[in-house]
Amino acid sequence: MYRKLSDDRLNDMLRAGIDEFAEKGFAGASLANIAKRAGLSVGVIYKYYEEKESFFLECVRYSLNDLNNVLTEVAGKSDSLEESLRSVVKTLIAYSHENRNINRIYNEIASGRGEMSVMLAREIEDISALVYTDLVRKAKESGMCRSDADPALFAFFFDSLFMMLQFSYSCEYYRERLKLYCGEEIFEDDEKMERELMRFLSGALGVTG
Amino acid sequence: MYRKLSDDRLNDMLRAGIDEFAEKGFAGASLANIAKRAGLSVGVIYKYYEEKESFFLECVRYSLNDLNNVLTEVAGKSDSLEESLRSVVKTLIAYSHENRNINRIYNEIASGRGEMSVMLAREIEDISALVYTDLVRKAKESGMCRSDADPALFAFFFDSLFMMLQFSYSCEYYRERLKLYCGEEIFEDDEKMERELMRFLSGALGVTG
Amino acid sequence: MYRKLSDDRLNDMLRAGIDEFAEKGFAGASLANIAKRAGLSVGVIYKYYEEKESFFLECVRYSLNDLNNVLTEVAGKSDSLEESLRSVVKTLIAYSHENRNINRIYNEIASGRGEMSVMLAREIEDISALVYTDLVRKAKESGMCRSDADPALFAFFFDSLFMMLQFSYSCEYYRERLKLYCGEEIFEDDEKMERELMRFLSGALGVTG
Amino acid sequence: MYRKLSDDRLNDMLRAGIDEFAEKGFAGASLANIAKRAGLSVGVIYKYYEEKESFFLECVRYSLNDLNNVLTEVAGKSDSLEESLRSVVKTLIAYSHENRNINRIYNEIASGRGEMSVMLAREIEDISALVYTDLVRKAKESGMCRSDADPALFAFFFDSLFMMLQFSYSCEYYRERLKLYCGEEIFEDDEKMERELMRFLSGALGVTG
DNA sequence: CATGAATGAGTGTTCATTCAT
DNA sequence: CATGAATGAACACTCATTCAT
Numbered sequence: 001m002y003r004k005l006s007d008d009r010l011n012d013m014l015r016a017g018i019d020e021f022a023e024k025g026f027a028g029a030s031l032a033n034i035a036k037r038a039g040l041s042v043g044v045i046y047k048y049y050e051e052k053e054s055f056f057l058e059c060v061r062y063s064l065n066d067l068n069n070v071l072t073e074v075a076g077k078s079d080s081l082e083e084s085l086r087s088v089v090k091t092l093i094a095y096s097h098e099n100r101n102i103n104r105i106y107n108e109i110a111s112g113r114g115e116m117s118v119m120l121a122r123e124i125e126d127i128s129a130l131v132y133t134d135l136v137r138k139a140k141e142s143g144m145c146r147s148d149a150d151p152a153l154f155a156f157f158f159d160s161l162f163m164m165l166q167f168s169y170s171c172e173y174y175r176e177r178l179k180l181y182c183g184e185e186i187f188e189d190d191e192k193m194e195r196e197l198m199r200f201l202s203g204a205l206g207v208t209g
Numbered sequence: 210m211y212r213k214l215s216d217d218r219l220n221d222m223l224r225a226g227i228d229e230f231a232e233k234g235f236a237g238a239s240l241a242n243i244a245k246r247a248g249l250s251v252g253v254i255y256k257y258y259e260e261k262e263s264f265f266l267e268c269v270r271y272s273l274n275d276l277n278n279v280l281t282e283v284a285g286k287s288d289s290l291e292e293s294l295r296s297v298v299k300t301l302i303a304y305s306h307e308n309r310n311i312n313r314i315y316n317e318i319a320s321g322r323g324e325m326s327v328m329l330a331r332e333i334e335d336i337s338a339l340v341y342t343d344l345v346r347k348a349k350e351s352g353m354c355r356s357d358a359d360p361a362l363f364a365f366f367f368d369s370l371f372m373m374l375q376f377s378y379s380c381e382y383y384r385e386r387l388k389l390y391c392g393e394e395i396f397e398d399d400e401k402m403e404r405e406l407m408r409f410l411s412g413a414l415g416v417t418g
Numbered sequence: 419m420y421r422k423l424s425d426d427r428l429n430d431m432l433r434a435g436i437d438e439f440a441e442k443g444f445a446g447a448s449l450a451n452i453a454k455r456a457g458l459s460v461g462v463i464y465k466y467y468e469e470k471e472s473f474f475l476e477c478v479r480y481s482l483n484d485l486n487n488v489l490t491e492v493a494g495k496s497d498s499l500e501e502s503l504r505s506v507v508k509t510l511i512a513y514s515h516e517n518r519n520i521n522r523i524y525n526e527i528a529s530g531r532g533e534m535s536v537m538l539a540r541e542i543e544d545i546s547a548l549v550y551t552d553l554v555r556k557a558k559e560s561g562m563c564r565s566d567a568d569p570a571l572f573a574f575f576f577d578s579l580f581m582m583l584q585f586s587y588s589c590e591y592y593r594e595r596l597k598l599y600c601g602e603e604i605f606e607d608d609e610k611m612e613r614e615l616m617r618f619l620s621g622a623l624g625v626t627g
Numbered sequence: 628m629y630r631k632l633s634d635d636r637l638n639d640m641l642r643a644g645i646d647e648f649a650e651k652g653f654a655g656a657s658l659a660n661i662a663k664r665a666g667l668s669v670g671v672i673y674k675y676y677e678e679k680e681s682f683f684l685e686c687v688r689y690s691l692n693d694l695n696n697v698l699t700e701v702a703g704k705s706d707s708l709e710e711s712l713r714s715v716v717k718t719l720i721a722y723s724h725e726n727r728n729i730n731r732i733y734n735e736i737a738s739g740r741g742e743m744s745v746m747l748a749r750e751i752e753d754i755s756a757l758v759y760t761d762l763v764r765k766a767k768e769s770g771m772c773r774s775d776a777d778p779a780l781f782a783f784f785f786d787s788l789f790m791m792l793q794f795s796y797s798c799e800y801y802r803e804r805l806k807l808y809c810g811e812e813i814f815e816d817d818e819k820m821e822r823e824l825m826r827f828l829s830g831a832l833g834v835t836g
Numbered sequence: 837c838a839t840g841a842a843t844g845a846g847t848g849t850t851c852a853t854t855c856a857t
Numbered sequence: 858c859a860t861g862a863a864t865g866a867a868c869a870c871t872c873a874t875t876c877a878t
Contacts, residue, residue: 023322027236031848041864043850052848110382111320113234121385129389146412153405156390157370160377164369173319176330180338181365196362203355204413239872241840250839251874261873441740445654449869459843461871470869528800529738531652539803547807564830571823574808575788578795582787591737594748598756599783614780621773622831657851659861668860669853679852 012038013045017059022101025108026056053116060109063102064124067095072131081139082202085158089197092162093190096169103170110163125159132158139205146206158201165197221247222254226268231310234317235265262325269318272311273333276304281340290348291411294367298406301371302399305378312379319372334368341367348414355415367410374406430456431463435477440519443526444474471534478527481520482542485513490549499557503576503619504612510580511608514587521588528581543577550576557623564624576619583615639665640672644686649728652735653683680743687736690729691751694722699758708766712785712828713821719789720817723796730797737790752786759785766832773833785828792824 016038020029031052035042049055074087096103109120132155139145145154167174169187178186186193225247229238240261244251258264283296305312318329341364348354354363376383378396387395395402434456438447449470453460467473492505514521527538550573557563563572585592587605596604604611643665647656658679662669676682701714723730736747759782766772772781794801796814805813813820 025234025236025320025322027234030846032846042848043865044863046849047862107320110376111234111316111380113232113237113381117380117382118385121382122389125386125389129386133390146408149408150401150405152391153395153402154409156387157406157409159386159390160370160373161366164373167319168369171320172322172326173330176327177334177338177368178365180331180334181342181368182361186362192359193362196359197366199355199358200363200366200413203415204409206412240874241872244840252837252839252876255874256838443652443654443738443740445652446740448867450867453844460869461844462842464870465841525738528794529652529734529798531650531655531799535799536803539800540807543804543807547804551808564826567826568819568823570809571813571820572827574805575824575827577804577808578791579784579787582791585737586787589738590740590744591748594745595752595756595786596783598749598752599760599786600779604780610777611780614777615784617773617776618781618784618831621833622827624830658853659851662861670855670858670860673853674859 009038009040010048013040013048014059014062017055018063018101018105021056021059021108022104026052026112029056031055057116057120060105060120061123063099063105067099067102067106068124068127070095072127075131075135081135081144081205082198084135085201086194086198088162089165089194089201092165093169093193096166097190100170103166106163107167107171107174128159129155132156136205144205149206154204157204161197161201165193218247218249218253219257222249222257223268223271226264227272227310227314230265230268230317231313235261235321238265240264266325266329269314269329270332272314276308276311276315277333277336279304281336284340284344290344290353290414291407293344294410295403295407297371298374298403298410301374302378302402305375306399309379312375315372316376316380316383337368338364341365345414353414358415363413366413370406370410374402427456427458428466431458431466432477432480434458435473436481436519436523439474439477439526440522444470444530447474449473475534475538478523478538479541481517481523485517485520485524486542486545488513490545493549493553499553499562499623500616500620502553504616506580507583507612507615507619510583511587511611514584515608518588521584524581525585525589525592546577547573550574554623562623567624572622575622579615579619583611636665636667636671637675640667640675641686641689644682645690645728645732648683648686648735649731653679653739656683658682684743684747687732687747688750690732694726694729694733695751695754697722699754702758702762708762708769708771708832709825709829711762713825715789716792716821716824716828719792720796720820723793724817727797730793733790734794734798734801755786756782759783763832771832776833781831784831788824788828792820 013034016034017029020034020037023029029052031045032042035045045055049058070091071088074091075084077087078084106124109117109124112120133151136145136149136151136154136158140147140149140151164174168178169175175187222243225243226238229243229246232238238261240251240254244254254264258267279300280297283300284293286296287293318326318333321329338361342360345354345358345360345363345367349356349358349360373383377387378384384396431452434452435447438452438455441447447470449463450460453463463473467476488509489506492509493502495505496502524542527535527542530538551569554563554567554569554572554576558565558567558569582592586596587593593605640661643661644656647661647664650656656679658669658672662672672682676685697718698715701718702711704714705711736744736751739747760778763772763776763778763781763785767774767776767778791801795805796802802814
């Protein structure tokens with residue numbers, strides 16, 4: 001009946017939130033339901049968050065910070081652009097298999113409307129924009145990338161493919177779409193996806209691999 | 210379920226629906242409001258559609274069929290893959306400037322959950338999957354594409370970039386993200402986007418342009 | 419289950435509202451309960467009124483307009499101030515016996531806070547302020563009232579006594595208070611109340627009755 | 628139920644309660660807020676009082692006892708009825724300027740419902756009923772009051788005017804109403820109010836001043 | 837047959853009250 | 858013994874859906 005909220009239970013709350021928001025979207029999610037999932041009362045959510053939106057934002061941040069950290073770390077590990085990209089692709093695929101709901105939340109905010117979307121875009125894409133743009137710029141300088149490429153846009157295309165990759169493993173519409181192109185087997189053959197995407201990206205950079 | 214759209218009122222209804230769904234998303238849209246926008250009564254919507262969801266589906270179909278037709282037509286016009294791709298890119302950019310709401314609806318369904326998403330994915334992406342895959346296959350045969358490319362996945366990457374392109378002109382999160390990469394100016398400089406995307410795609414194909 | 423709202427049923431709504439607001443006050447009243455009392459659904463209240471407050475305001479207006487009309491009519495009937503006052507007193511006592519809830523609503527708004535109170539005060543007291551002030555002014559001119567009286571304040575004192583009279587028949591606290599002064603019997607002896615109040619008022623005016 | 632108010636914390640609690648109840652009314656007041664205002668925990672309120680209502684009652688008593696004492700003392704100071712009344716009026720006006728919240732609490736309970744109101748009425752008005760009635764009775768005996776006046780009712784009218792006076796300086800609706808009769812200036816011109824009310828009361832008593 | 841008023845389950849949110857700490 | 862976090866019933870309000878007119 002009465003249990004002080006430990007960190008563990010706060011995490012339960014967030015996880016329940018992430019699951020519900022991932023499944024039903026922001027508008028469709030019900031706080032009562034989230035509370036039930038987490039084995040808590042409705043009121044307690046409001047002890048920690050001002051309103052539904054604030055709680056949703058926290059769920060989003062909790063979800064994506066981790067991913068973003070992993071990604072930027074992985075992207076900067078090697079000096080070779082190709083190596084960096086490969087690491088990102090590998091990580092993304094592995095991550096998507098294990099964190100479907102986080103990617104679905106990502107998709108949820110990407111499809112959102114209003115100020116929240118703008119704010120979150122800035123918060124979430126800011127760092128990756130810098131990281132990827134830098135990656136391309138360096139590649140150009142070292143002759144690993146065609147000299148006429150616009151770093152910002154090439155980085156943008158990379159990121160676009162990465163986002164779609166994530167959604168394609170996690171969100172229903174995108175999964176079905178990938179299945180349509182490649183058949184169900186693609187979800188079991190991570191190496192193929194990795195290999196082909198790397199070919200595509202390497203070619204785009206102008207590196208003849 | 211599927212019905213000849215002969216009636217004028219049906220058209221009004223669908224257009225009002227598309228606008229409302231694009232602006233507020235599926236959950237946020239109100240049937241009463243749609244009826245008002247269309248100058249009709251709520252009852253008439255229920256005469257044609259069983260429930261909100263069925264009506265939404267019809268709005269989606271109505272929106273995307275047209276786009277799909279344009280795209281597949283444009284993609285098949287030329288024998289040259291590059292030419293075909295350029296036409297698609299050009300068309301997509303132009304279309305996105307003029308049909309923001311259709312792209313937003315597209316994003317709305319792509320972020321949807323449940324059976325609806327699966328069904329729609331099949332309906333909408335089916336043809337483009339074939340068209341793009343075919344495009345790549347032919348390119349391979351005629352030596353215009355690297356021989357080791359998997360046609361299905363390469364087609365999938367193309368389509369992914371195209372979807373993101375559409376969203377990036379139409380949906381708030383994606384717009385903000387593009388702005389973050391390239392600055393506000395990119396929305397005025399369609400040629401730059403076209404040029405760079407073509408470079409990226411051509412490179413990916415292994416065509417040294 | 420479904421019945422078009424006739425004027426009768428709209429009146430039911432208002433009456434249920436007046437009863438609930440009178441019994442529990444604005445804050446304590448529950449729209450769900452009002453709907454139940456009226457045999458209607460919650461939603462229908464919102465078809466007619468924007469929010470709880472608007473509905474409350476309508477209940478207030480519905481309650482007090484009638485009273486106000488009666489009062490101003492009665493007050494202006496005779497040329498003799500004393501006669502006018504007596505009519506008002508008589509009417510008020512009779513009215514209070516039959517319309518307890520209306521007086522309780524009156525008390526509810528008089529004890530309200532915020533803009534609403536200010537607005538309602540202006541709306542409700544405006545006319546009686548004029549009427550009573552005029553009454554005193556005329557009385558002064560015709561020598562029926564002491565010459566040194568300030569008409570506005572004397573009118574204000576009249577109205578104050580009238581308001582208290584109303585509350586004293588209708589609202590629990592004020593009833594108990596009157597009982598404390600005069601015993602339970604006073605509620606049965608309207609003539610006594612009328613006689614004494616007239617004595618009090620006449621004396622105040624300086625008319626030796 | 629009734630408890631020595633020796634404790635400092637109890638005083639803080641009550642004062643915070645009075646302010647909150649005066650500002651927001653019984654229903655609108657929040658115990659959590661009161662606790663915060665008083666620098667205490669909610670729990671401590673429940674240590675002293677069974678529920679919100681009991682605490683409210685105590686706040687009311689605490690507020691009005693003082694006022695009642697002052698009033699009965701002042702009313703009994705002189706042998707002359709007029710003098711006594713003048714003192715009461717003066718005190719009331721001065722008190723109202725400085726203790727708005729106490730008058731607002733007074734109005735809050737007067738507009739209350741249920742047993743609470745009855746109980747409080749008895750507690751609060753009991754003494755003043757006796758005092759005022761006595762005042763009038765003595766005045767009658769000494770020929771200072773018309774011989775046909777009913778002491779209880781005349782006392783009741785006095786008290787009614789006094790209550791209204793208090794509310795008119797403290798509660799929004801009544802303030803606005805007074806303004807409507809007399810203009811904003813009345814709140815600055817205490818002497819005028821005193822003079823006119825004394826004229827009114829003296830006249831009512833039948834004393835030709 | 838079309839209308840749009842009525843329905844009522846469901847939402848986010850608040851807050852008196854409890855009780856483990 | 859005091860604290861204030863947790864509880865959960867209750868509220869105002871919305872809107873997909875129905876169906877009398």
